[in-house]
Amino acid sequence: IVAGVASIAFFSAITWATKLFLGLGAGFAPPVPAGVGETIITGMGKRWMIPVITTIGGLISGFLVYKFAPEAEGHGTDAAIDAFHHKEGIIRARIPGIKIIASAITIGSGGSAGREGPTAQITAGCGSLIGKLFRFNARDRRLAMAVGIGTGIGSIFKAPLGGAILSAEILYLQGFEIEALIPSFISTIIGYSIFASWSGFTPIFGEHLAIAFHNPETLLSYAILGILCGLIGILYSRTFYGVRDLFRRFKISNYYKPAIGGLVTGLIGLALPQVLGMGYGWIQLAMEPGNLPFTILIALVFAKIVATSFSIGSGGSGGVFAPGLVIGGMLAASLWTIGHNFIGSYLPSSPEPFVVVGMMALFGAVAHAPIAVIIMVSEMAGTYTMLAPAMIATGLAYILVGRNTIYESQISSPAASPAHKYEYV
Numbered sequence: 001i002v003a004g005v006a007s008i009a010f011f012s013a014i015t016w017a018t019k020l021f022l023g024l025g026a027g028f029a030p031p032v033p034a035g036v037g038e039t040i041i042t043g044m045g046k047r048w049m050i051p052v053i054t055t056i057g058g059l060i061s062g063f064l065v066y067k068f069a070p071e072a073e074g075h076g077t078d079a080a081i082d083a084f085h086h087k088e089g090i091i092r093a094r095i096p097g098i099k100i101i102a103s104a105i106t107i108g109s110g111g112s113a114g115r116e117g118p119t120a121q122i123t124a125g126c127g128s129l130i131g132k133l134f135r136f137n138a139r140d141r142r143l144a145m146a147v148g149i150g151t152g153i154g155s156i157f158k159a160p161l162g163g164a165i166l167s168a169e170i171l172y173l174q175g176f177e178i179e180a181l182i183p184s185f186i187s188t189i190i191g192y193s194i195f196a197s198w199s200g201f202t203p204i205f206g207e208h209l210a211i212a213f214h215n216p217e218t219l220l221s222y223a224i225l226g227i228l229c230g231l232i233g234i235l236y237s238r239t240f241y242g243v244r245d246l247f248r249r250f251k252i253s254n255y256y257k258p259a260i261g262g263l264v265t266g267l268i269g270l271a272l273p274q275v276l277g278m279g280y281g282w283i284q285l286a287m288e289p290g291n292l293p294f295t296i297l298i299a300l301v302f303a304k305i306v307a308t309s310f311s312i313g314s315g316g317s318g319g320v321f322a323p324g325l326v327i328g329g330m331l332a333a334s335l336w337t338i339g340h341n342f343i344g345s346y347l348p349s350s351p352e353p354f355v356v357v358g359m360m361a362l363f364g365a366v367a368h369a370p371i372a373v374i375i376m377v378s379e380m381a382g383t384y385t386m387l388a389p390a391m392i393a394t395g396l397a398y399i400l401v402g403r404n405t406i407y408e409s410q411i412s413s414p415a416a417s418p419a420h421k422y423e424y425v
Helices: 002-026 047-068 077-086 095-108 116-133 138-156 160-169 178-199 216-249 257-271 280-286 294-313 321-339 351-366 370-381 387-401
Strands: none
Touching: 002 047, 002 095, 002 116, 002 138, 002 178, 047 095, 047 257, 077 116, 077 138, 095 116, 116 138, 116 321, 138 160, 138 178, 160 178, 160 370, 216 257, 216 294, 216 321, 216 351, 216 387, 257 294, 280 321, 280 351, 294 321, 321 351, 351 370, 351 387, 370 387
8 A cells, every 4th residue: 555655755746847847947848658648759949958947947846865865876776675685675765765866857857767676665665664563674774675576566567467577576697585575466557547547447558469479480580689689788788887977977066977977967857858867758650650750769869778777876766667668669669670671571560569578588588577577578568478578588598697687786597596595594
């Protein structure tokens, strides 16, 4: 119940922050996916204001985070994973509130970030708070926190089964927190029902039942897509942590680092406004041929990696899930655009299924949560009909990614986690 209500609060905060910063400041309204509203590309009244707004957003977010809750910097999911393994499931009570405000400002001002990481930390904090309130022991408090991660993400993305599995899978490079599954099933459905009753039950990207897999010849192109997603996934994780480490070496106050990251993102946004914000509306547009030219599609793959690295790696507050889906989706749309004139029989007839699988393959691999992400994206797209090509593409990407991960706090396996050290004596 708490996670469902917190997801509503966070979603509303992002909406209002986007209207305040990008809407009033630059006269720009990023397109939204079909499950949220009408996907429309609007003009930009004051394009020159973009770097100013992203810098101001980074400055405000940095002040809030580093003044009141330094643990809330970055993408949030990593901090929640670290609290599970090393802090007995304890997250300070102030974290959820600070994370909601700081992340809404980062995203609403055009920062290249998603709502998954903040939601994970917000609702994990709620789980930790409930654990302290009911005086849970360390084991049950950890479980409450892990369940919070899955419930929040499953609620705000309207993907309850994927969210529940994510709570067990995302904690490790290899392995599951099996005990979290059943409570996550129960909790995620409750959170999802509350959030969807408020926002509507339409999947994030609408219903895509017509894209069913029925041509085995196309599996070769999905295998190629999986290999490319694995390689770009490695580039994504290494660039992100390379920029993060660069900012940590800067001898300036932490308060100003997110402003620098915001400025870089804003300058990229001047040339390529599609990098601003979460980017789900642009994925929706990429699912139909002709909406976005090839140059924009391929440029977005690399621009989104750089913009996300600077927006969040500088200390800004936002998630890496949405950017990962955008990168994977745009990579898939680019490959389809190149290939459909030459090897059309080995490709699906439209980029729609390719984009859906590209999202799964890239982020499922780099997050080391292939099963959860396959199911989550299926729920977000309103169809389970692409499981066969998704399994091939995501499996190949996962093998290629190896131990590269976008969540550096992940432990290799349950046997290596401090949470289970006494169970394996």
